[in-house]
Amino acid sequence: MFMELPQGIEIQNGNSKDHVLQLISNLYGQKQAGRVWNGYLVNKLIDCRFQPSLIDECVFYKDDVIFIVYVDDGIFIGQDNSKITRLIQQMQNAHLDIEDQGHPADYVGINIK
Numbered sequence: 001m002f003m004e005l006p007q008g009i010e011i012q013n014g015n016s017k018d019h020v021l022q023l024i025s026n027l028y029g030q031k032q033a034g035r036v037w038n039g040y041l042v043n044k045l046i047d048c049r050f051q052p053s054l055i056d057e058c059v060f061y062k063d064d065v066i067f068i069v070y071v072d073d074g075i076f077i078g079q080d081n082s083k084i085t086r087l088i089q090q091m092q093n094a095h096l097d098i099e100d101q102g103h104p105a106d107y108v109g110i111n112i113k
Helices: 034-049 081-093
Strands: 003-004 020-022 059-062 065-070 073-078
Touching: 034 065, 065 081, 073 081
Parallel strands: none
Antiparallel strands: 003 020, 059 065, 065 073
């Protein structure tokens, strides 16, 4: 992401209108914030050895566990609760700020039983 130089910044060689700043990280509230967050999440999931779905960009697989992302929520689907707990711990160790909120009785307005 790039931005114009703030007013008052002077350039030694040239006009400040001819230069831009490349941002190291996205600014909160920008239109691209969701895209930047999603890119960060996808990279972290791949680092944790999740495989992205070839059909849906919100679905990731690791062994027999499925991780689904919806905006800023996620849900694990699998038969082994201990494996899901280990995956959550692995993602927390990868500096993803996630928490286990238990069984998803009501997720994104969908009643799951």
